Amino acid sequence: MTERRAILGGSAFEEQIGYARAVVDGDRVHVSGTTGFDYTTMTISDDVVEQAEQCLRNIGAALAEAECGFADVVRVRYLLPDRADFEPCWPVLRACFGEIRPAATMMECGLADPRMKIEIEVYARRPVK
Numbered sequence: 001m002t003e004r005r006a007i008l009g010g011s012a013f014e015e016q017i018g019y020a021r022a023v024v025d026g027d028r029v030h031v032s033g034t035t036g037f038d039y040t041t042m043t044i045s046d047d048v049v050e051q052a053e054q055c056l057r058n059i060g061a062a063l064a065e066a067e068c069g070f071a072d073v074v075r076v077r078y079l080l081p082d083r084a085d086f087e088p089c090w091p092v093l094r095a096c097f098g099e100i101r102p103a104a105t106m107m108e109c110g111l112a113d114p115r116m117k118i119e120i121e122v123y124a125r126r127p128v129k
Helices: 012-018 048-065 083-097
Strands: 004-007 022-025 028-035 073-080 103-108 119-125
Touching: 022 048, 028 048, 048 083, 048 119, 073 083, 083 103
Parallel strands: 073 103
Antiparallel strands: 004 022, 022 028, 028 119, 073 119
């Protein structure tokens, strides 16, 4: 039987909606769509680039708890209400994923809260021990 465990990130949304920040399923790590909220204060910047940076900090924390990191990411999805906001985020995203080169998709869609300007979802594969 493979290991399956939930990783909670401290977001009020996890409890209100009923999901986990990430799920470890054997060697696979599924990180939920993650927004730019600082979960310790439940605040969010108005700036899309700052939101992207916070998304990555939140994702990085979940990956670390799953005993892996950004180098283990194999797939990333970017969700934005306004596709014009994507390009300003490229330098931040490239700094994180540029050497890793995961498969990627960007989608323009509505998000759950109008303050949210970007949501990022990743899949990773934990290193074999």
